[in-house]
Amino acid sequence: MAHLVSSTSCSLKISTTNKAFPQRSGHGPTAFPSSWGLQSSRIPYESLVSRREKHQRNFIVQSTAVPLNQQVPTQAGSSSYQHSNGSTKMQRVMIIGGDGYCGWATALHLSNKGYQVAIVDSLVRRLFDHQLGLDSLTPIASIHNRLRRWKSITGKNIELYIGDICDFEFLAESFNSFEPDAVVHFGEQRSAPYSMIDRSRAVFTQHNNVIGTLNVLFAIKEFREECHLVKLGTMGEYGTPNIDIEEGYITITHNGRTDTLPYPKQASSFYHLSKVHDSHNIAFTCKAWGIRATDLNQGVVYGVRTDETELHEELNNRFDYDGVFGTALNRFCVQAAVGHPLTVYGKGGQTRGYLDIRDTVQCVELAIANPANPGEFRVFNQFTEQFSVNQLAALVTKAGAKLGLDVQTTNVPNPRVEAEEHYYNAKHTKLIDLGLQPHLLSDSLLDSLLNFAIKYEDRIDKKQIMPSISWKKIGVKPKTVVA
Numbered sequence: 433m434a435h436l437v438s439s440t441s442c443s444l445k446i447s448t449t450n451k452a453f454p455q456r457s458g459h460g461p462t463a464f465p466s467s468w469g470l471q472s473s474r475i476p477y478e479s480l481v482s483r484r485e486k487h488q489r490n491f492i493v494q495s496t497a498v499p500l501n502q503q504v505p506t507q508a509g510s511s512s513y514q515h516s517n518g519s520t521k522m523q524r525v526m527i528i529g530g531d532g533y534c535g536w537a538t539a540l541h542l543s544n545k546g547y548q549v550a551i552v553d554s555l556v557r558r559l560f561d562h563q564l565g566l567d568s569l570t571p572i573a574s575i576h577n578r579l580r581r582w583k584s585i586t587g588k589n590i591e592l593y594i595g596d597i598c599d600f601e602f603l604a605e606s607f608n609s610f611e612p613d614a615v616v617h618f619g620e621q622r623s624a625p626y627s628m629i630d631r632s633r634a635v636f637t638q639h640n641n642v643i644g645t646l647n648v649l650f651a652i653k654e655f656r657e658e659c660h661l662v663k664l665g666t667m668g669e670y671g672t673p674n675i676d677i678e679e680g681y682i683t684i685t686h687n688g689r690t691d692t693l694p695y696p697k698q699a700s701s702f703y704h705l706s707k708v709h710d711s712h713n714i715a716f717t718c719k720a721w722g723i724r725a726t727d728l729n730q731g732v733v734y735g736v737r738t739d740e741t742e743l744h745e746e747l748n749n750r751f752d753y754d755g756v757f758g759t760a761l762n763r764f765c766v767q768a769a770v771g772h773p774l775t776v777y778g779k780g781g782q783t784r785g786y787l788d789i790r791d792t793v794q795c796v797e798l799a800i801a802n803p804a805n806p807g808e809f810r811v812f813n814q815f816t817e818q819f820s821v822n823q824l825a826a827l828v829t830k831a832g833a834k835l836g837l838d839v840q841t842t843n844v845p846n847p848r849v850e851a852e853e854h855y856y857n858a859k860h861t862k863l864i865d866l867g868l869q870p871h872l873l874s875d876s877l878l879d880s881l882l883n884f885a886i887k888y889e890d891r892i893d894k895k896q897i898m899p900s901i902s903w904k905k906i907g908v909k910p911k912t913v914v915a
């Protein structure tokens with residue numbers, strides 16, 4: 433199977449090598465290809481890797497900076513639990529994909545709340561940017577510098593395991609070393625357009641996502657059977673049916689018989705299809721092996737700041753605005769800031785669930801604090817409000833006017849195959865019942881997002897704004913995306 437390897441600057445090349453990340457013998461999954469150009473850390477990688485100590489902690493990167501005694505307010509949470517012998521233990525949470533947009537914010541939030549956190553990440557997301565010639569609007573520090581800064585500010589240590597979860601040996605060692613009580617799995621290729629670039633990216637997406645999740649399920653079965661899996665799914669798994677969308681299951685009466693069944697899935701890209709397959713694999717293993725799992729069918733996330741990332745520039749989260757990884761509202765704010773018309777795809781009636789990144793971290797914490805039972809496959813729809821693309825464009829236009837921006841909108845041909853006018857009413861009460869207090873989209877949030885985009889205006893590459901990937905034109909020829 434073709435995998436992606438690092439290449440130079442803007443071009444994206446596909447190699448036929450069968451290892452995405454060549455490993456040097458004796459170094460296991462920590463060894464990086466020498467051509468990996470994304471490491472901004474100036475400290476040699478090897479010096480950060482503590483050698484095989486007891487408990488096989490041979491590829492943990494510890495942050496080493498000196499505490500600056502700046503304290504982060506910590507609220508009481510459920511970060512500890514009572515052991516059967518009466519002692520209290522801190523919950524250990526492994527965050528797969530913890531260097532990414534949702535994962536980074538969640539890792540800091542849980543660390544701040546007193547959970548013992550480890551990040552597992554292959555850093556492949558940084559490689560995608562490099563290969564496609566994209567960059568986050570916000571400058572983001574290397575994962576090593578991020579963790580050192582977090583430790584220096586809070587005194588809290590987040591362990592780091594760098595490797596690919598499709599490599600079971602790596603994942604198994606990470607599990608046995610960290611011994612998680614909960615695993616939050618964000619670690620997938622998460623862009624629908626990316627999965628529709630060409631055959632190779634479609635195959636990569638499904639292999640990376642489906643096999644990665646399958647490995648996590650096997651690791652739980654084999655090494656940590658009590659561990660609660662919190663898996664990030666997507667509202668996109670349901671598609672846009674002409675009936676209300678339930679939370680995971682629907683009760684149907686057919687020919688006089690009634691059953692509660694998984695809600696039908698109608699995914700609309702190879703990425704979304706990978707999530708559907710993940711859900712089926714998880715549901716099956718809950719039934720067959722008694723795994724406890726929560727599938728968080730997340731809506732589109734917006735925003736960049738959380739209480740923790742605001743503490744220092746080196747803790748900045750990423751902010752994608754390009755046509756491949758940028759989500760709708762984030763893209764519109766950047767477009768408004770640079771005077772580019774807001775790019776509404778097709779008629780703009782496409783309606784989806786949305787949530788603030790501050791609610792993503794809350795939802796994950798709630799799921800961990802209230803775990804599924806053994807054998808239970810629980811599904812929560814994780815969003816707080818629904819908007820059509822036209823409604824989002826109108827909100828950004830209004831907020832822009834308040835800041836003196838003349839915001840225009842343009843309808844561009846829709847690169848996707850999707851309904852542009854449709855019924856949409858998705859249920860989302862289960863997380864609210866657990867205590868979610870939503871940050872609804874407000875004028876002040878839009879102001880702050882727009883101001884953020886204005887602050888980093890000189891980092892915006894206008895060539896990345898227009899969509900360049902077409903659902904219908906996908907082919908087998910490896911495609912180099914150039915501006």
Ligand SMILES: NC(=O)c1ccc[n+]([C@@H]2O[C@H](COP(=O)([O-])OP(=O)(O)OC[C@H]3O[C@@H](n4cnc5c(N)ncnc54)[C@H](O)[C@@H]3O)[C@@H](O)[C@H]2O)c1
Pocket residue numbers: 528529530531532533534535552553554555556557558595596597598617618619620621622640644664665666667730731732733734759
């Ligand atoms: N961002 C959204 O709006 C949104 C909406 C719905 C669902 N989700 C889901 O939430 C999760 C996180 O999304 P995000 O926006 O933070 O994505 P992201 O691309 O910013 O982060 C994903 C992280 O996972 C890592 N990763 C990918 N494959 C890996 C592998 N095989 N082994 C180890 N690490 C790997 C990447 O390097 C990256 O750091 C994804 O599963 C995504 O499908 C996101």
